[in-house]
Amino acid sequence: MSDELNGTMMQCFHWYSPGDGTFWDEVSRRATGLAQAGFTALWLPPAFKGMDGGRDVGYGAYDLYDLGEFNQKGSVRTKYGTRQQYLHAIDALHAAGLQVYADTVLTYRIGGDSTEIAQATPYYQDDRLHPRGGPREIEAYTHFSFPGRRGQYSPFEWHWWHFDAVDYDAKTRETHKVYLFEGKHFDHQVALEKGNFAHLMGCAVDFQNEETRDSLLRWGKWYLDTTGVDGFRLDAIKHIAAWFFPTWLDEMTEHAGRELFAVGEYWSPDVNNLHWYLNRLGPKMSLFDVALHYNFHIASRMGGNYDMRRILEGTLMQQRPYQAVTFVENHDSQPLQSLESVVEPWFKPLAYALILLRREGYPCVFCADYFGAQYEDQGRDGRRYQIVMPSHRALLDTLLHARRHYAHGAQYDYFDHWNRVGWTRLGSEKSSKAMAVLLSDGQGGGKWMEVRKANAKFVDLTGHIREPVYSNDAGWGEFQCLGGSVSVWVEE
DSSP states (O other), X not given: OOTTTOOOEEEOOOTTOOOSSOHHHHHHHHHHHHHHHTOOEEEEOOOSEETXXXXXXXXXXXXXXXXXXXXXXXXXSBTTBOHHHHHHHHHHHHHTTOEEXXXXXXXXXXXXXXXXXXXXXXXXXXXXXXXXSOOEEEEEEEEBOOTTTTTSSOOOOBOGGGEEEESOOTTTOOOSEEEEETTOOOOSSSOOGGGOOOOOSSEEEOTTOHHHHHHHHHHHHHHHHHHOOSEEEETTGGGSOTTHHHHHHHHHHHHHTSOOEXXXXXXXXXXXXXXXHHHHHGGGOEEEOHHHHHHHHHHHHTTTOSOGGGTTTTSHHHHOGGGEEEESOOTTTSTTSTTOOOOOGGGHHHHHHHHHSSSSSEEEXXXXXXXXXXXXXXXXXXXXXXXXXXXXXXXXXXXXXXHHHTOOBOEEEEOOSSSXXXXXXXXOSSOOOOEEEEEESSOOEEEEEEOSOTTOEXXXXXXXXXXXXXXXXXXXXXXXXOTTEEEEEEEO
């Protein structure tokens, strides 16, 4: 993302977003306000029909052609609304000047319409290298005929040979095994967890199969023609062979006749795994900076005992900034979800300052951090919990304003104190005003930083500190922040 553009996306949904079919209408209503706040793109949730119909968050991918139009899986609409509402929301976002990124699940299918008999070899879920017995006959829900759609948009039906493996045998009803179909193998160039992590859940798509690849290419082109989206968020890509995406993305871009943005979710806190995947894709895709998220998670749990000098170490933001989509929280990491790794509320202002006011990365704001969220669900211990995620909207609006108007030009870093770290932005032709950012996860205090503006007045946009700071004759100022807080000093 260009330094001069300073684009910012929002993930505009969370796991517990309202499921009454009005979500797309709410997106339409909020379009203008989000653009005025400083957002330039929205990542929308999966818009296609999931196995749980109107209750499915969208990741139980059943029919990618059903955008809330056909009576399938117990409902016409999806959790978020109908196809018409969805397309209207995209039009509203575009009219407000926002780009739209579509969440895309290519890894698996779930909720087959009927079973098929096939030969398959069992493996334990946590060991995909060593078979647990010889081939045997299983009954799998691998026939996806989409009876409610009746071939509209595509006559393609899925059968067992379009998949590598499944995790359910209707004969035995076993759920702790993975069944690799006869003549198949787990894809290479995937994550090596469990020995090979090509199979995540449900029916794992066989990307070696030419019919399968062709069907995904046709669907992608249909989706672009139908929706006019500006790019894709690609789900669970560590389970998909890396060699697949360069061709798929090239064909999508050629078909669209314009540049498309693509960001993949490769969930690993080890930045080396992220580099490995990106090295096989080249510049065609960005990745979410999961490593940075875990730094935030750990720092937020340490109550001021984290070495803030190292907060950016081992991250894509530091090592591969032009392919890093930075984030603080998302729908999987939020409380009670499968990849729960919460960034505590007190630390979120610091984390958002780090992703919104620096040069590196393309930041993504989580809607539950912006608007707040309340929900109830069952935890891993079997108990139910009431969750309140507080809104940080006031501060985020301040940071978004600072990003748009002051986060330009050269950047000087001052990561030289255990708790207090900061940086300055010196301005550019777009905005000549300088900015200094100082934050602390421990005690408050000051730091001398260079802004290259002599005898200039700086005020704290956050309002945390009322007294202004004046730079000296050499263009340095002693900027301040409170304990466990962030201050954003801008030139008046």
